[in-house]
Amino acid sequence: MAERRIIYMDHAATTFTRPDVVSAMLPYFTEHFGNPSSVYSIARVTKEAIERSRIQVATALGAEQDEIYFTGGGTESDNWAIKGVALANRKRGNHIITSKIEHHAVLHSCQFLEKEGFEVTYLPVDRNGMVSPEDLEKAITDRTILVTIMYANNEIGTIEPIAELGAIARKHNVYFHTDAVQAIGSVPIDVKAQNIDLLSLSAHKFYGPKGIGALYIKKGVRIENLLHGGGQEKRRRAGTENIPGIVGLGRAIELATADIPGHSARVAAMRDRLVTGILEKIPYARINGHPEKRLPGNINISFEFIEGESILIWLDDVGICASTGSACTSGSLEPSHVLLATGLPVEISHGSLRLTLGDANKPGDVDVILDVLPKVVSKLREMSPLHQKTEKDRRCDV
Amino acid sequence: MYSDKVMDHFKNPRNVGEIEDADGIGEVGNPSCGDIMKITLKIKNNIVVDAKFKTFGCGAAIASSSMATELVRGKTLEEAWEVSNKAVAEALEGLPPIKMHCSVLAEGGIHKAINDYRRRHSLPEWEEKNLHIHDHDNDVECQH
Incomplete structure (x- = not known):
C-alpha cells in the first residue's frame, strides 16, 4: 500500500x-x-x-x-x-x-x-x-x-x-x-x-x-x-x-516564545486562507469564536444540516486529523458546552468541526482540505433530511 | 472505533433517498440530539418492496439506517416489524456501546413507517416496545 x-x-x-x-x-x-x-x-x-x-x-x-x-x-x-x-x-x-x-x-x-x-x-x-x-x-x-x-x-x-x-x-x-x-x-x-x-x-x-x-x-x-x-x-x-x-x-x-509574532503570522496565513476558501466553497457554514481575537491556528466552523462526527470519519479516511466539539466523539451525547455558551443552537453545535493548524502543516495542506471538505459536506448533506427540508422551504419562499 | 461493516455502510450507504409516493413514512429523532432518521417504505401485498432513508447523524446513525433498510427489503410487514435494533447492530458486526441508540433509532424509524402505513389503511397500529427512546422528546439519553 x-x-x-x-x-x-x-x-x-x-x-x-x-x-x-x-x-x-x-x-x-x-x-x-x-x-x-x-x-x-x-x-x-x-x-x-x-x-x-x-x-x-x-x-x-x-x-x-x-x-x-x-x-x-x-x-x-x-x-x-x-x-x-x-x-x-x-x-x-x-x-x-x-x-x-x-x-x-x-x-x-x-x-x-x-x-x-x-x-x-x-x-x-x-x-x-x-x-x-x-x-x-x-x-x-x-x-x-x-x-x-x-x-x-x-x-x-x-x-x-x-x-x-x-x-x-x-x-x-x-x-x-x-x-x-x-x-x-x-x-x-x-x-x-x-x-x-x-x-x-x-x-x-x-x-x-x-x-x-x-x-x-x-x-x-x-x-x-x-x-x-x-x-x-x-x-x-x-x-x-x-x-x-x-x-x-x-x-x-x-x-x-522565541518569535511569537513571526510564528503566529505564518500559522494565521494558512488558517485565513483555509477559512476564506471554506466559506467560499461551502454554503450554510459559520465560523465560531471571535473574528479577530482568536488563536492564530484555530478554526471552529459549523456546517448546518450535518453532524460533526460523520465529517471527521470522512476526513480521517483521507488522512486528515481533525476534531469536533460535537458530542458523539467525546463519548457523551452532549454537544460542546463552549458552543452552547456562545448561544449557538444545539442542532448547529452538533455539526461543528475544529481544525487547529500549527508546525505540522505546510501551505499545501490547506489546498488538500479545500479539495476534500466541500465534497464531504455535500455528500453528507445529500443524505440529510434537514437539508432537503430547507431546500423545499426556500423554494416555497420564492 | 467502528467495525469494517459499519465503515462500509457509512461510506457506501445503501438506499439513500426518499421514495416519492411512499406508502409509509417514519421520522424519528431530534436535531438537538444530533440525529434524525427519515425512513420511507414502498409496500405491495404486505411486502416491503422498497425502503429508503435520509439521516442526519454520526457514522453509526448513517450505517444503522443503511443496514436497517437493507434488512427490511423483501420482508413481509410482520417480518420487517421484527427487525430489532439488536439485529441491526449484529448485522453491522457490532456498535460501540455509546452508539447503540443509533440502532434503536433505526428500529424506531422502521416501526413508525410501518405504523404509518397501517394507519393509512385503517389497520390497528402495532405497539412499539421502546417508545420512550423512539420519541426523543422523552429520551433519557438526550435532554434537549
Missing part, C-alpha cells in the same frame, strides 16, 4: 515533540538519571537542569525563577491552583468566579469545590466567546477569593481580555488564575503586566513532551499543596521530579 501523507490539523489536542526538544531530553534518561534529592555529586547535574528549565519558563512568562513549579501537566496545574487557593483562603471567603467555557479541568475542579461548600459563579460569554469585564466586576463579592478565566479557549480559540480581568480581580484583592494551556507560543504573556497571580501551562501543547506542565504562583499567594509527600519543589509539590520532561518543557517554551 502506498504511504499516504497524514495532514495533522489537531494541534489544540496535542503537538508533536520537536526533535530539538527530544535531543535535549535524551541525556536525562540514560546518563544524568540521578535523583536530584540525593547527596552525591551526580545528582547535582539534574538539580541544575531543573533550575535552568525553571529560568526558561520564568523568562517566557515574565515571572521570577522561584515562582515556577513543575507539575504533571495542565490538568494538575488547574486542579492545584483552584483547589489549593480555595482551601488556603476559605477563612476569607468561599466564592469563586469562573466562566462557562473553561476546560473541564477547571469546571470539574469548581464543581468538586461546590460539593465542599464553596459557591461558584459561572460567567456567561458573548456570541464570540468573550467574557465581559463588567460581568466580572459585578460578580465579585466580599466573599470572593478566586477568579479563574482561561487565557484562550481550546475549542473556539477566543482570546480573553486577561489583563483587564486580572486588573479587576487585583483591585478587589482577589486572586486571579488563568489556564494558559492553549495560549503559550501563540500570544505574548507577561504575568506581571497582566495582573496574573497563577497561570497553568502544559508542554505538549507547544511541541514539548506530554506529562509535564507548570504552575506559576506569584510570590505571596496563599495556596495549599495538592500532592503531599516528599519535599520537592520547595515543599510545594511532592514527587520525584520528571527530569527529562522538565528539561523538555524548558527547551520547548524557549523555542515556542
Whole structure:
C-alpha cells in the first residue's frame, strides 16, 4: 500500500515533540538519571537542569525563577491552583468566579469545590466567546477569593481580555488564575503586566513532551499543596521530579516564545486562507469564536444540516486529523458546552468541526482540505433530511 | 472505533433517498440530539418492496439506517416489524456501546413507517416496545 501523507490539523489536542526538544531530553534518561534529592555529586547535574528549565519558563512568562513549579501537566496545574487557593483562603471567603467555557479541568475542579461548600459563579460569554469585564466586576463579592478565566479557549480559540480581568480581580484583592494551556507560543504573556497571580501551562501543547506542565504562583499567594509527600519543589509539590520532561518543557517554551509574532503570522496565513476558501466553497457554514481575537491556528466552523462526527470519519479516511466539539466523539451525547455558551443552537453545535493548524502543516495542506471538505459536506448533506427540508422551504419562499 | 461493516455502510450507504409516493413514512429523532432518521417504505401485498432513508447523524446513525433498510427489503410487514435494533447492530458486526441508540433509532424509524402505513389503511397500529427512546422528546439519553 502506498504511504499516504497524514495532514495533522489537531494541534489544540496535542503537538508533536520537536526533535530539538527530544535531543535535549535524551541525556536525562540514560546518563544524568540521578535523583536530584540525593547527596552525591551526580545528582547535582539534574538539580541544575531543573533550575535552568525553571529560568526558561520564568523568562517566557515574565515571572521570577522561584515562582515556577513543575507539575504533571495542565490538568494538575488547574486542579492545584483552584483547589489549593480555595482551601488556603476559605477563612476569607468561599466564592469563586469562573466562566462557562473553561476546560473541564477547571469546571470539574469548581464543581468538586461546590460539593465542599464553596459557591461558584459561572460567567456567561458573548456570541464570540468573550467574557465581559463588567460581568466580572459585578460578580465579585466580599466573599470572593478566586477568579479563574482561561487565557484562550481550546475549542473556539477566543482570546480573553486577561489583563483587564486580572486588573479587576487585583483591585478587589482577589486572586486571579488563568489556564494558559492553549495560549503559550501563540500570544505574548507577561504575568506581571497582566495582573496574573497563577497561570497553568502544559508542554505538549507547544511541541514539548506530554506529562509535564507548570504552575506559576506569584510570590505571596496563599495556596495549599495538592500532592503531599516528599519535599520537592520547595515543599510545594511532592514527587520525584520528571527530569527529562522538565528539561523538555524548558527547551520547548524557549523555542515556542522565541518569535511569537513571526510564528503566529505564518500559522494565521494558512488558517485565513483555509477559512476564506471554506466559506467560499461551502454554503450554510459559520465560523465560531471571535473574528479577530482568536488563536492564530484555530478554526471552529459549523456546517448546518450535518453532524460533526460523520465529517471527521470522512476526513480521517483521507488522512486528515481533525476534531469536533460535537458530542458523539467525546463519548457523551452532549454537544460542546463552549458552543452552547456562545448561544449557538444545539442542532448547529452538533455539526461543528475544529481544525487547529500549527508546525505540522505546510501551505499545501490547506489546498488538500479545500479539495476534500466541500465534497464531504455535500455528500453528507445529500443524505440529510434537514437539508432537503430547507431546500423545499426556500423554494416555497420564492 | 467502528467495525469494517459499519465503515462500509457509512461510506457506501445503501438506499439513500426518499421514495416519492411512499406508502409509509417514519421520522424519528431530534436535531438537538444530533440525529434524525427519515425512513420511507414502498409496500405491495404486505411486502416491503422498497425502503429508503435520509439521516442526519454520526457514522453509526448513517450505517444503522443503511443496514436497517437493507434488512427490511423483501420482508413481509410482520417480518420487517421484527427487525430489532439488536439485529441491526449484529448485522453491522457490532456498535460501540455509546452508539447503540443509533440502532434503536433505526428500529424506531422502521416501526413508525410501518405504523404509518397501517394507519393509512385503517389497520390497528402495532405497539412499539421502546417508545420512550423512539420519541426523543422523552429520551433519557438526550435532554434537549
